[in-house]
Amino acid sequence: MEEGIEVAVSTVIFALRHDSARDCTSLWMPLVRRVREPYAGRWALPGGPVRRDEDLADTARRTLVATTALSPTYLEQLYTFGRAERSASGPRVISVVYWALVRPEEAERGIEDENVAWHPADRPPELAFDHRTIVSYALWRLRTKMEYSRIAQAFLGETFTLAQLRQVYEVVLQRTLDPANFRRQVEASGDVEPTGEYLVGGRHRPPKLYRHREANDLADNGPLTGL
Amino acid sequence: MEEGIEVAVSTVIFALRHDSARDCTSLWMPLVRRVREPYAGRWALPGGPVRRDEDLADTARRTLVATTALSPTYLEQLYTFGRAERSASGPRVISVVYWALVRPEEAERGIEDENVAWHPADRPPELAFDHRTIVSYALWRLRTKMEYSRIAQAFLGETFTLAQLRQVYEVVLQRTLDPANFRRQVEASGDVEPTGEYLVGGRHRPPKLYRHREANDLADNGPLTGL
Numbered sequence: 001m002e003e004g005i006e007v008a009v010s011t012v013i014f015a016l017r018h019d020s021a022r023d024c025t026s027l028w029m030p031l032v033r034r035v036r037e038p039y040a041g042r043w044a045l046p047g048g049p050v051r052r053d054e055d056l057a058d059t060a061r062r063t064l065v066a067t068t069a070l071s072p073t074y075l076e077q078l079y080t081f082g083r084a085e086r087s088a089s090g091p092r093v094i095s096v097v098y099w100a101l102v103r104p105e106e107a108e109r110g111i112e113d114e115n116v117a118w119h120p121a122d123r124p125p126e127l128a129f130d131h132r133t134i135v136s137y138a139l140w141r142l143r144t145k146m147e148y149s150r151i152a153q154a155f156l157g158e159t160f161t162l163a164q165l166r167q168v169y170e171v172v173l174q175r176t177l178d179p180a181n182f183r184r185q186v187e188a189s190g191d192v193e194p195t196g197e198y199l200v201g202g203r204h205r206p207p208k209l210y211r212h213r214e215a216n217d218l219a220d221n222g223p224l225t226g227l
Numbered sequence: 228m229e230e231g232i233e234v235a236v237s238t239v240i241f242a243l244r245h246d247s248a249r250d251c252t253s254l255w256m257p258l259v260r261r262v263r264e265p266y267a268g269r270w271a272l273p274g275g276p277v278r279r280d281e282d283l284a285d286t287a288r289r290t291l292v293a294t295t296a297l298s299p300t301y302l303e304q305l306y307t308f309g310r311a312e313r314s315a316s317g318p319r320v321i322s323v324v325y326w327a328l329v330r331p332e333e334a335e336r337g338i339e340d341e342n343v344a345w346h347p348a349d350r351p352p353e354l355a356f357d358h359r360t361i362v363s364y365a366l367w368r369l370r371t372k373m374e375y376s377r378i379a380q381a382f383l384g385e386t387f388t389l390a391q392l393r394q395v396y397e398v399v400l401q402r403t404l405d406p407a408n409f410r411r412q413v414e415a416s417g418d419v420e421p422t423g424e425y426l427v428g429g430r431h432r433p434p435k436l437y438r439h440r441e442a443n444d445l446a447d448n449g450p451l452t453g454l
Contacts, residue, residue, distance in 0.1 A: 004279050005233075005234050005277060005279065006232075007232050007234060007309075007321055050232060050309070050321075052231050052232065052311075052319060053311050054311055055309065055310050055311050056307065056309040056310075056321070077306060077307060079304060079451075080283065080304060080307045080323050082234075082277070082282065082283040082323065083282050083283075084279075084280050084281055084282050092279060094234055094277075094283070094321075094323075096307050096309065096321075133450065133451070136449075136450040137448075137449060137450050137451055140449035140450050141449070144447075144449065147375075148374075148375040220371075221364075222363075222364060222367035222368065222371065223360065223363040223364050223367050224306075224360070224364055
């Protein structure tokens with residue numbers, strides 16, 4: 001084993017937030033402003049070095065809470081970035097990247113730190129290191145994975161209407177979906193079930209509420225679950 | 228960044244091979260017998276430490292060729308295993324695990340090394356480190372990914388019959404599939420196209436040959452492709 005390789009964890013955090021400037025809901029992520037060189041002043045993904053006695057997922061959780069105070073409902077390993085030339089100077093750093101999805105009520109609460117702020121995921125500011133590539137990859141994986149998994153539900157609370165679930169797909173995939181087709185597909189998939197309750201409100205016909213069929217298993221890691 | 232973390236790459240290699248003992252085709256993987264402590268004498272996944280100036284995928288390719296002389300058609304990053312207590316003694320090692328799929332003609336050629344041998348993927352011998360967990364995870368990912376991607380085609384040559392493609396699914400998923408249903412699903416997916424040729428042989432009605440629709444893109448990494 002050669003000297004000079006360091007291991008860090010970074011996390012891409014996505015949430016749906018209301019964009020008051022454009023009066024629409026879109027995909028946002030919190031970024032941290034670097035206060036040290038290299039890239040001092042630039043925005044970067046939250047993260048930090050792996051401690052000697054710490055599991056990788058624990059590093060992700062610890063640095064995520066320390067920088068953003070967010071506790072995501074979905075946290076999963078995404079990819080390990082280790083191109084030899086990615087750190088232009090200094091030691092070589094291999095980044096194990098996690099991604100996290102946060103529910104809207106937590107995302108709307110805001111962040112009380114001048115060096116941490118939400119940014120639109122598809123129009124980020126100039127980022128440190130190769131974090132722009134990492135964000136592009138995470139966005140691509142999110143869009144791909146929504147086609148064959150229940151990951152969209154991680155953006156929602158315990159219960160939700162089909163219109164809310166459809167909005168998640170529309171915002172992430174950036175296209176309009178037909179409500180009737182969407183309802184048929186979701187009902188055929190068996191991924192959600194009606195709670196028997198209705199959304200409280202002043203409407204004449206309040207919409208039905210649904211819930212995840214298996215609440216705690218949105219990040220499916222097969223034999224690694226619970227490890 | 229704390230001292231004492233080392234980074235290595237290991238690769239799980241899968242291929243379909245004929246099992247003469249059971250007279251059937253099943254899923255196999257090459258393993259390397261360790262000649263040094265820890266776990267001297269035990270079988271382990273091919274791999275080795277990451278060199279200072281080497282991309283992670285290049286470490287995977289280099290160690291794979293050095294130990295097994297195989298050049299897989301499909302090589303993709305699988306998962307990074309970094310549980311703090313995984314190395315009982317000595318330095319902490321974080322393993323970036325790749326997985327590779329090999330075509331049958333290469334898998335049947337055999338390996339000319341007394342410390343490298345093919346083993347049945349679902350009944351491996353006792354393995355070093357946490358490699359048993361890694362193999363279980365790789366098998367689970369292969370079975371899951373076959374349901375929504377074209378990964379099965381990586382086990383086959385340039386051209387193949389639908390019966391050969393179906394056999395890949397049957398062997399990996401360990402269940403029998405209805406030939407007519409399978410044909411309909413594959414034709415509807417648009418993942419393969421007829422070559423216009425037929426399998427050469429003595430049969431009365433030789434089966435049609437098919438090929439991948441996009442030959443070089445079975446491991447789809449989106450924005451990371453070509454990086």
